[in-house]
Amino acid sequence: MSLFDWVLRGPDLIVDLQGELDLSCAERAAQALDSLTDANRGARRVILRMDRVTFIDSSGIGMVFGRHRRLASRGVTLAIAGAGARVTRTLDLLGVSQLMPVYASLERALSAQEGVRKWNPR
């Protein structure tokens, strides 16, 4: 995986992952994501876009889950959005949606957050 694009949109830090997420890049991706989230501590939610992720295995999911635990410890939600059929199959096999929010698309992830705000106007 090469360097990823990202954008801060209100409370959401949106990270656009791409390529194959396996052992060959898991450590590098973990470090890059940790640096990015450390530099954007105002974000309340980090959304990992996976539209352009072509392959993920347990090393890639382990990397994502490690970021989830790290962010959860400071009250930040990590979500996955837009994974294609292939990546979704692997997420399902590993039960990832039971560990963190998984949305079909970035749009769904963003509207889910708006829904939360609408119903819990705090």
Add this chain to the structure above:
Amino acid sequence: MEPKVNWARVEFQSSALNLGFARVAAASWAAGLGFTLEELDDIKLAVSEAVSNCIVHAYPQCPGRVLMLLSASDHALTVSVQDEGIGIEDVTAARRPGVSGSSQRMGMGFTLMEALSKSMEVTSMPGHGTTVVMSFTPGEG
């Protein structure tokens, strides 16, 4: 009529740089056996897990040899991934989910391989290496 048997051997260093190659090599070799694209993706994932185990667990200090043996008989595919690494003391325990969680892979490698293949066998001799044999049949995924 005798069953048609074909095979291929691929040998490579246990480096994460070879992981993508191993996946694609297995899937492209299996492509002629009647698997759907989804089934070929499952084979790729299973191979990725098996080879990742070699890289992380079998050769924790420095890279060693991985031998991937592909064989086909009557449209069934067998993938064997062998290493000459440190081996596994307790294979039954290692196959349980979450046992090798230290690797940051959730300890789910064997669980995934089992879910993706028709059958999986693990044999290991501590100090001598480990062999994982998985079989896949088209149209059963």
